[in-house]
Amino acid sequence: MGRGNLIALLPLLFRFKSGWLILLVLGGLWFFKSGGFGNLFGPQHADTAATGETAGKPGAPAGPTDEVADFVSVILADTEDTWGSLFKAAGSGYRAPTLVLYDDRVMSACGLNSAAVGPFYCPGDAKVYLDLDFLGELRKMGAPGDFAFAYVIAHEIGHHVQNLLGTSAKVQQMRMRADKATGNRLSVMLELQADCFAGVWAHHAQRQRQILEPGDLEEGLRAATAVGDDTIMRRMGRGVMPDAFTHGSAEQRSFWFRKGLASGDVNQCDTFAAMAGLKL
Structure with missing residues (x-):
């Protein structure tokens, strides 16, 4: 996703609508600056305006770069465009989420969180929080590029769609009635569906607005691989423990993202039926 396409999408910045975001925080594995496990691509909820907010260190002004802030806002607006159309076609209405960009740490209704937890959602104030340094973290993890970051944002919006x-x-x-291992498997299925939904967004955004450039698909797949539970466990120098997965393996995440991208069909994203024969 080059700068030319980004600029072409800038008018979308002015098309935000009122909405809400429901996010189910299931926890997960994520390796960030703290060198530990965190809350990868946290899922979702609310009834707030779809506005962009910024926050910084307590007592200090926020300092987002215009480039990152604009890019995130553009992608958020584009997901709203796509999902708005899909919901309308299904005879329903889409309500947009609220996004907060922050630097280093941020106070939410869930408490004080540092950038080490990665992208997260707080159900207490119904906002998605993205650390401004996250794009750099993706690069360190071997997933550089604009579209790698776009995949992360689209994944979070996928959780929003799940809640709607x-x-x-x-x-x-x-999960409340299940044992830990079963709860983890349910979490994996939910996360993989959000990956598939991210692919659905990319499919329609490309078909309608031609946002993708050569290499963008590879960027998205590298990001999906970089945040696989097995990849993270290996990076931590630990053995791979499938029963402890909460987001899915690198192969699973790439598979479901690609499936959504190829089909553009929400019905093809039923990870629950595909992996466990569940009917939700």
């Missing part, structure tokens, strides 16, 4: 569809609430109820 009622999927997240159902999974949360099932």
Whole structure:
């Protein structure tokens, strides 16, 4: 996704609508600056305006770069365009999320969080929080490029879509009654569906607005691989423990992202039926 395409999307910045974001925080594995496990691509909820906000260190002004802030806003607006059309075609309405960009640490209704936790959502204030240094972290993990970052944002919006569809609430109820291993598998299926939904967004954004350039698909797949649970465990110098997966392996994440991208069909993203024969 080159600068020319980014500039072409800038008018979308002025097309935000009122909306809400429901995010089910299931926890997960994520390796960031702290060198530990965090909350990878946290899932979702709310009834707020779809505005961009910024936050910085407590007591200090926020300092987002215009380039990163504009890029995130453009992608968020483009996902709204895509999902708005898909929901309308299904006879429903799409309500947009709220995004907060922050630097180093941020105070949310969930408490004080540092950038070490990665992207996250706080159900108490219904906002998605993205660390401004996250793009650099992706590069360090071997997933550079604009579209790698776009994949991350689209994944978070995928959790929003799950909640609008009622999927997240159902999974949360099932996890509350399940043992830890089963709960982890349900979490994996939810996360992989969000990856598939990210691919669905990319499919329609490309078909309607030609946002992709040569190499963008590879950037997205590298990002999906970099955040696989097995990849993260190896990076930590630990053995791979599938029962501890909460987001899926690198292969699984790449597979479901690619499936959504190829089909553009939400119905092709039923990870629950495909992996466990569940009907939600």
